[in-house]
Amino acid sequence: MGDLNTVRPRFFAHRREDEDSENWQPLIEHLRNTAAMARDFGKDANVADFAYITGLLHDLGKYSDEFQKRLVGSGRRVDHSTAGAKELISLFKDKPQRPFAYLLAYPILGHHAGLPDYGSETDLEGGTLCARLKNVIPDYSAYKNELDVTELSLPLNLPFRPLHLPIIPQKPPKNYFGFSLSFMARMIYSALVDADFQETETYMRGKKPRGEYDKIPELRGKLDQHLRQFEKPTSEINQKRNEILHACIEKAKTEKPGFFSLTVPTGGGKTLASMAFALHHAAEYGLRRVIYVIPFTTIIEQNAGVFKNIFGEEQVLEHHSNFDWEGKNREDADNRTNSVLAKLKLAAENWEIPIVVTTNVQFFESLFANKSSRCRKLHNIAKSVIIFDEAQMLPREYMRPAMAAVWELVTNYGVSALFCTATQPRLERFLPLGTEVKELAPNPQELFDFYKRVDVQNLGTLTDVELLDRLNRHDQVLCIVNTRRHASGLFKGLQGDGNFHLSTLMCPVHRRAKLEEIKKRLSSGKSCRVVSTTVMEAGIDLDFPIGYRALSGLDSINQAAGRVNREMRQPSGYLFVFEPKSEFINKTPSFIKQAAEVARMVLRDHAKAPISIPAIQAFFGHLYNLQDPLAFDFKRIMDCFEDDEGRFKFETASRAFQIIEDPTVTVIIPFNEEAKKLIEELKYTKYPFSTLRKLQPYTVSIYKSEFDKLSSKGVVLTIEDTYHFLNPDNLQAYYDPHCGLLIPENGGGDGLLF
Template identity: 45%
Template sequence: MIVAHKSADGRLQPLEEHLRNVAEYAKRFSEVFEAGEYAYVLGLAHDIGKYSAEFQEYLLHEGTGGDHSTAGAKELFRLRMLPASLCAAGHHAGLPDGGGPGDPAGLPTWQGRLKKQVHPYAAYRREITLEAVSRPPEANGFRIAFFTRMLFSALVDADFLDTEAFMQSGAVQRGGYASILSLFDALKQYIDPWLHPQGDVNPINRKRTEILKCCLEAGKGKRGLKSLTVPTGGGKTIASLAFALQHAVQHGLSRVIYVIPYTSIIEQTAKVFRAIVGAENVLEYHANVSFDQQGDDDRKTEKLRLSAENWDAPIIVTTSVQFFESLYANRTSRCRKLHNIANSVVIFDEAQMLPVDYLTPCVRAIWELVEMYGITAVLCTATQPSLGKLFPKTAKIEELCPNTQEMFHFFRRTQLKHIGTLTIEKLAGQMAMQTQVLAIVNTRKQAAELYQALPAGGRFHLSTLMTPLMRRWTLRNIRRRLRQGLVCRVVATSLIEAGVDVDFPTVFRAEAGLDSIIQAAGRCNREGKRPVDESAVYIFRTEERIPPRMQQNVSIFKNEIQLSFSDVASLEAIQAYFDALHNLKGDLLDRKKIVDAFERGRNGCMLPFAQVAKEFRLIEENTKSVFIPLGQRAKRLAQRLQQGECSRSLLRKAGRYMVNVYDQHFQELYRANDLVVVADGLAVLTNLRLYDTKGTGLSLEADAGKALFV
């Protein structure tokens, strides 16, 4: 018997069985993008290198083994199935760069691998027949690369699943989620009191219900590219879910995926969804999730942990970073889930937060998923950026709630007022005269200084110098005090702007881009409980230099929008702002020329999968992580980290206690012996005096010297 795997208890899996199982899985996964038969041949070929006598010796008697991936790549290349050949070559180490015809045999590119000498594997012909499956040729290099990556995802997931089933004797139970139809029934039950109210309904809730009905009706429409432009307070979270589930039922789509810029919004959104459809049907996927904390039912938690590997849950809530970086990744672990994006509804919440430097590759990926992989994409925001011109001219963006202008007027809750320059002391003085007030500044340095200048009673601070766990606790306390009418003066960085559900009578916002200012206004009079003329958002200039990353945005707002529009919060002003921002950036909307790398190659290399995967980083700040070991649970995790444990599960649990700092701050703390490094870019704080649990979080003033703030 030719063997594929040997289990710990000595059981053997026939190689033919493994190849046919993987082929069937890959076929099923790829049928949604019309590549089932093509993927089937890839599945049959991917491991034929294991037919070599040397690999069998390795597997059964601990011999040397050697490369078993290149054989499948060679055979698929012989059949002229080039994308499949690339996938076979990379199904363990990751998709390689395509390379060029002159690449020597020793080079790790696909072209180099094809010239590599491998152990004889012709024995596969006794059990497996490989016949070519052709696909229409594509002149578009980007489209070829995208297809290759989706095909790679189907193969990798298929390989993992069959191997797991054999090694665990079928003990791992995946799936078993509620159907999309039953989730839609749960949603209808949840929203029924809004659709059929008893008694009087206040005007705000009546308008929210109108938006909800509009989205439900739009869900019956055709698949494609959509937008949902709903002002803050319009209930877009549930309205967009209503559209998504209605649409998924209408068209037989597999799942709903929410793509959100900040983890704080993800946690808030996932909590709402769990209340509607049940916690076991919602996968919240980001660095701060610990699957042992999502519920008391170990079976349900284990199911979500498994779903994190390949996104087979019916509702996924994840970050923009995770979503887009995975679409341009080449590693097996990052790509495994991609095929499950096909045939889904994907909601891009807070779409205005898509990073400008990567806007073209992000938009290109969205359109490719819409046009070739059967998704319906919804650009969902309170301040719709002018993305339409970045899509192909053939793309039609349908607005789910067409009466956008009326909605903006109705949900207008604030007045924007520019009040000139304020020092930290003057701003603190103005805030001290307010019982409940929020100030949003541009740097963590300003936030810390302003917080210290406020009266001690009822003051709060929110920034990324606090652990996610501390930020969550602080937000809970802020919301409680706001509800109870207690003194609540909050200083925050921009992390509070996008989607964080708080409602202040007065907001101060340091000069920023118009999108940030509008988002800040969404934290003022959010529920419309106060008259508009008593709900002010004060825009002020600081004495500190505008951070470089914001300078162009601020310049456009000051020099174009403020000078041209009496109402800078109007839809027309928002459109003009984003048009100017995108025109200003020009070619810099794809600063690293990601799309061009696949269209034309890079450095003589065709299809540079590995190169692009290294370069495509939505968050490029040179930061390192500091673990804060406060509390018994955190101390136990710190002990495991210091003992050298570095599993993905451990790091996910530890994420709730992490603070990310710039490299110069990390080095300052290290030189002062305030932390101990446990891995590359990760340290445990040893001087706990530097972490203020009731205020600003991690101080960047090391005991041995003064660190810098950014």
């Protein structure tokens, strides 16, 4: 093997269009660089040695003449991902580490196409691991002139503690060794694909601004500085918030990484308290980032905005469906006119940033994804503090695989998980027996007693006429219902001035303007009647004297109560729960029906204290017991990884793990002159990413069926077959100043999730 400094290499990994072959990247350089980078990325996940091997072998297929011809423009597709997997399995075929070689075959084979299913030994064609290993591929044996793999070794001991879960109550727990093994394979895959992307990126485009962020101790200092303004509270409620905050900070330093809960009534200041715990805990135990997971995109901007004001915009990444970070216009990351935007887009690829604010959907679907674009971030979740805000909203139908993944992260990958809510579900039932979830709040029941500010009364069935009669008699009142159609129908029946409607059919800038107007009217004592969907139930800092809530789960009722007498300005507020009888409700989905039935029973049995720890525990206990235990994994995700010998179904699991089953489409609303100007800019810009980010406050997400109905009216225009916007000429006809985007009849039912 010659010295690369004196002998011109014959095999190359990549070429830049503007350079001749003298300056192309030598293949051996790419393999060694990727291996070293993958090893570094895999350290926090304890998979460094495995990741190194995948990095060294992933592109062996590029040693074929056919691939080298492709670099000079042959145009023929060449399978270059299979060679490394074949070579690794051949190398260890007669050794005890043979099963590990097959495990590493998944990330090597999938570093472009995605982690495959194992398939069957009889597979001859297709994308399964078994079929791919039988593929006839171009001769790549020339790699032996530059790389000696015979000295490679695989560890005999696995760096994880295997999972054991109780599947059926009162029965012995089941061994989920296969799940733990598959999770390790995902971490190896993540380290490999992130290293491959970044190494290639460095050669092709030059060094990018990655990793230039404040360290955790610096962020802790910024938060402590911000919190000093609350050091001498005068009101009782702020004194109690301060007690909760300091209890979290104290336990952050004394409790080792693990599972935690923060059970604090709505209005108790849990957003800042949980972040204070996370940063002090991370600084104390050498953890690298904080990941804040929120159930709703409608409230993510508010929390992210709080964090950006404290830490700086460049330290906080918002990553959810409303931000098109992973769109096709990757060249926009090269737009140097805004270095913050460029860094944030790069950080979204792999979460290499100290604070991430994301959604349940983005977080859990990434953990079970099989594509490289979604999996790059996984190795950076290791050694993090993960805060699950509104933990009662974790995806119930996927609870078993979701909690199994969280257990893996905490037990084997150095994570601390904090479940934060006013209505704490009993998550221990989804974890291995004996798992301890440590409470951070000082005496949660005393907190509930202190924060008791609302009397909850069950009115039984109310027609819309009866409900509107009540609402119109109040000067200031909030009414929350379960569907968009019901909310808009009730709104039209309100009388007098100061009436408002809120739903996600209103673009965020429109909704924020309405919320500000509502807040001013409430504080000045003016009439203010609001009818809303569940968009009002979390993260909205408003204070009504009276509230009405359509019967739903006790967790939703509790959230609605959090908007009533929030600042305890009066001895007690009132929340009236009612069962709606309405022409605006066509069908109530089964999950709402079931939760409502359980809530009805709990409201009866705990009539004196429906907003209390015992009532909440009774609600979730009954709700979970009503369901077949297997319903918490109704897509049978765990079955995809039950094989202890590594015959996994990565691709099948990825397709099945879809928290939002009904696809949605984002429509840009030309709400004002600024939005119209940005839409015009989007039509012609070479760098659409920054324009799209500015347009985010002017977007509405609707079901695909609703979008099709709207499109059939000819009122939706499209840019580059990708970005959809409401025709400004149709704005008045299809965007109501009170209710937002108007969906034609039969365009999507009741709008149940909005």
